[in-house]
Amino acid sequence: MKPMIKWTAMALAVCLPLSAQAHRAWMLPSATVLSGEDPWITVDAAVSNDLFYFEHFPLRLQGIGQLDQAPAGGPPGMRPRPAAQLQVIAPDGSQVQPENGSIGRYRSTFDVHLTEKGTYKLAIANSGLVARWKENGETRRWMGNPDAFAKEVPAKAEDLQVSQNSSRMEVFATSGAPTKTVLEPTGKGLELSPVTHPNDLYAGEAAEFVFLLDGKPAADVEISVIPGGNRYRDDLGEINAKTDAQGKVSITWPDAGMYWLEAELTSDKGVSKPATERRASYSATLEVLPQ
Template identity: 85%
Template sequence: MKPVIKWTALALAVCLPLSAQAHRAWMLPSATVLSGEEPWITVDAAVSNDLFYFEHFPLRIAGVGALDQAPAGGPPGMRPRPAAQLSIQAPDGSRLEPLNGSIGRYRSTFDVQLSQKGTYKLAIANSGLFASWKENGQVRRWMGTPESFAKDVPAKTEELKVTQNSSRMEVFVTSGAPSETVLEPTGQGLELAPVTHPNDLFAGEAADFVFLLDGKPAADVEISVIPGGNRYRDELGEIKAKTDKDGKLSITWPQAGMYWLEAELTTDKGVSKPATARRASYSATLEVLAP
């Protein structure tokens, strides 16, 4: 029998549509709009039930902290989780590395120095296949690349279901005046194409966004926007919306603060074998300022 890769809850939280998970993966910057000469930001990254509250696991990021050790405080024999690949893009399009990184029991932390004026983008993108099937009456699950599918998943299985997954998590930060270079879409997966700049959001005002799937307008994408601090509220405070036929939607921010935006789409478009369905998700942490 070929080996089955058993992925942890964190791997699922990062790679699968986020609304399908009990936990949310996120990055939280110390600020998104800054002034002064070469300011710094600190970014926390975690997986949690309550938004922007540290109570489950750190989001393990390549180049941030010692990833070769088991999480502190975890059960005996617990193996390190797969590390996410972080991209930090400067206003001129160049790439930066995270600085002063560390990983703790509940969160990962790193710094970014904003040496250029303009808008930066921090992004974590994942893609791959998710398969489930029955073996001797038990449900088996696997996640990996298309190249490893044939090696890791038995050729003859019962009730085999294969889904093509992609996810993207982003944060935008601006030093000085906003710029547009990092807002250019990659043309891969589900993406946000801002009409209103993501660092120009104010309470009581509407922001216009366009969502793209593989570079084309994505219609009927379900959007969820949740203000941070839900641990301290009786109600989630969720704002729900859906894109129109051109992938457009508008969101009016009820108050200032940090928000978590999630978009999710299930489709049969752009599906490659052996998958029979496709799930794409997008999330971003957005700061809304007082007018």
Template identity: 50%
Template sequence: MKSSLKFAALTLALSLPFAAQAHKAWLQPSQTVLAGNNPWVTVDAAVSNDLFYFNHVPLRLDSLAITAPDGSQVAPQNSATGKYRSVFDVELKQSGTYRIGVVNQSVIGQWEENGQLKRWRGTPAAFATEVPKNAKNLQVSQSVMRVETFVTNGSPNETALKPSGQGLEMVPLTHPNDLFAGEPAKFRLQIDGKPAAGLDVEVVRGGTRYRNAQDEVKVKTDAQGEFIVTWPEAGMYWLEATTQDDKTSVPQARQRRLAYVATLEVLPQ
């Protein structure tokens, strides 16, 4: 009886949306708008309780991708992962806009074996070989989480901003490095390349450690997946949207959980 209750509880946990999780994943560059001959930025990567402070766990960099203004991939430099954060440098050799992102695709499975609960987490590729094919009461959930930020050296361009057409993505209709306090900015959310209508979007300014309230801004995407944010003041902002569907790439998974996160810098007018 106890085993069945625990199994039911874990099944419920697998079905909870990302929004139910208190911790926030993020990438924060030292600055987002630069000009000069081969400037650098340092990026902090963490999962924390407060924005943007290191007080929970580091964001792992295994799936880090840096897209240069010409669309090529750039390797990070001086990467390190500590107790509370990961950190890396990016040399901006090209003029234009860089997209810096971590995309984590994972599968969570749980089953009963000899009266005990077993739980597994890994990549979709590893699932087929590491989880027993005849597992009893197997429950499987797939997740795709994209965490991004944007940096521009000199004049902005849009080559690196093109979506991949996979998972939940944001298409900036206002350039993400051209954001100013008091001005509206427009974006589009897409799922597998198609407009994501009716999604809730939450926007929170950093420095929550020193506020009694989150002061979040909440908007919803329209029929074209588009939404508008008017920034109340300058600062670093954390933007998140989550959803779920049944379009899994693992046959045993009944649902796919999707999350998108971006760190955006809003400048004073």
């Protein structure tokens, strides 16, 4: 029996290696630094080749739009599948419900009402096992949880490779003065622990970030930073960096605008059977303001 490939848009992006990832999953806020008495942000969520351009398919989020059916005219073979769990965390640490959600052909959209002063975090976390093997000369792929692995992946599959994957996608937005409550790490997977506040970034200035793996400094993490709008330029404009022994990295922003940051780490440490390697990734959309 041929196994069904179980992917969400987020899971698909997680499983692609950073160097070859043509499709990138992202959230794009209308603004990240706000003032006034009644601020809102609108957030687009999508998977695309170009940043931040809608041309592939929407990032499907629980509670956003009609998730019981695939978008009309979607990619061939696209079927209803589990959606990613979005968390919106207020400055006091409480959960906030996104509003006015909808899902379209190329993007999902929702609003967040910033009723408190301080920094909000929008986060999507995903984890599971990814398996690849040969069957009748063809490559088969599967993703799911450890309980389903034994039932759905052949025990003696040819050339079986199993990896333990985790990912996190984040956006930060601040009403008034920045706060730090939502910046506290969860201690799970690869996370950003900012030295420079993510809503205090300026063109021409260096920002310092620390990356943690399960709450501990993550050394030698590959970092890729790409400014949005690459559809309209010949040069991707990618900035490459790597964390030091303390998990720290410094990035100098060449221009103002929206940037997509991705960090990726592959290791054989902290791996649980049946996996033989661990792959952790982190991504964020960051707004860099002019001086």
